Amino acid sequence: MRPPDAQAAGMALDLALIRAAHDRIRSRIHRTPVLTSARLDEACGGRLFFKCENFQKAGAFKARGATNAVFALDDATAARGVATHSSGNHAAALARAARLRGITAHIVMPSNSAKAKVRAVEGYGGKLTFCEPTQAARESTCARVVAETGATMIHPFENEAVMAGQGTATIELFEDAPDLDFILCPVGGGGLLGGTAIAAKALRPGIRVIATEPAGAGDTARSFLAGKIIPLEHAETIADGLRTTIGAPNFALARAHVDDVVTVSEEAIVAAMRTIWETLKIVIEPSAAVPYAAILERKVEVTGKRVGLIFTGGNVDLDALPWLRQP
């Protein structure tokens, strides 16, 4: 039975929707590689399979969900454009998907957004509207843009088509790394987690799906324990993609399909990020390092296990690397 929250949110996400999303977006995204490392396997005693969404179009898995949401629209609806508010990877991903379809993406960004993020949206031809850097201003500004333009709001995670798109990474991961015992996935708003959990449990019912979260933005772990969403009042983590309270439909899916939520320290996130850069020679962003941080801190016992981890993105400010910050 579907849990009540998910019903309330009208979420009918299942493997068929995720497969349909994959067919829809396959030619419009990268098939990202799955990397392995004998050295990292030796260090933890398990076998690790890293799904490298840092190599994805626009630098993050968000391209999957945004592309699916944009290309799932009928022509008349699509012609009025799409809109979102985001200061992160979803904004660039939506702008890119809209350009691919030849429609307008209206992107509302806080006035204090990082310049690199603004440039990324502009680079994909997104139409920017700036607002005060508050959640209320973001929502009201976006609502106004939607009202004025008739654009379809594409929420970064409380959206079924977005979640279906994010779940496609797991389909590919399983093709390249069968027989996984665990899948470790970062959780912020829960878009990736929802898609991942549905896909993983449908394809391999015995797998354990573990959400990983910075302790400094540990709302999902707390909410899991409480059995209801306990919103983040204050997020303190370098994992900028995860400074979000989990969405209601996402939480409902997580309760139904996620086996555990573990939290990690900031020190472990930085150490994990640096180890991945040094060992795998790839650039991942702090949020992407959270699942490996959980292994470093032994929050998940992986000895003898086959473990899939999703590297969510690679968009980093190279002028502000966390291991170089003054204490």
Next chain:
Amino acid sequence: MRPPDAQAAGMALDLALIRAAHDRIRSRIHRTPVLTSARLDEACGGRLFFKCENFQKAGAFKARGATNAVFALDDATAARGVATHSSGNHAAALARAARLRGITAHIVMPSNSAKAKVRAVEGYGGKLTFCEPTQAARESTCARVVAETGATMIHPFENEAVMAGQGTATIELFEDAPDLDFILCPVGGGGLLGGTAIAAKALRPGIRVIATEPAGAGDTARSFLAGKIIPLEHAETIADGLRTTIGAPNFALARAHVDDVVTVSEEAIVAAMRTIWETLKIVIEPSAAVPYAAILERKVEVTGKRVGLIFTGGNVDLDALPWLRQP
């Protein structure tokens, strides 16, 4: 006709030797990917194919040459071990190859070598001897080790088996990216350049082979003009793998098979390295960025051309990134 220097050095490097090297090492190294980027192609007007030896075993193409040299030895010779003096990637690569064969690698390193490089050699079980940080001390210490142990000296670039191994990267690059118009290769001692040029011209006679070099260590460019080796008196470049005068047999091969040598500024090397990290989301070392720096500085006209570039390695000190240094 083989040029006189190459004859003098006894170099008979040809495609058959490089193919034999490939057969010998294939199962002992990574088949590294060739990456492309629509964004970087747009920026330069050509089509770029990046052979990612930063993902190679021990983090650099040096694994190819060292592995070939070690496994080409007959059993009796191999049993006495191998030796080299190096403060860089060749040392780790040789230690790794020796461990694979179950023999001892004697590595002479200057006492001021970077700790990470020392740890890498130790990690592969290399037997370290430290010496004063001068070229004379390196050579005399290594000669003593060879005399005492009977180990075979494996020079980092003035060695036919090493060069044959380095040339195998080009065989793979051509398989993944046929019909190249150019191949751009960094030059330090000239081991990679020698193998690359022989393989490239044999497989595709019309290709242009371009050596790329930091202006601050521009001995090969000057030597090319002068028609004889003009040794580096002083190298000033962040491309630490290229602070070496080209070897005599390497120079002879370069004169016979390399079409041009271009030099690049330090600013271009740093900009190239950063652009590659940001755009491709991979970690490359400064030496590896030199060919792309040549494109950034328009030292090679690539409009409409298909261009292969070799990313030589990914071993970087993440605490000392060049774009973060104080001026």
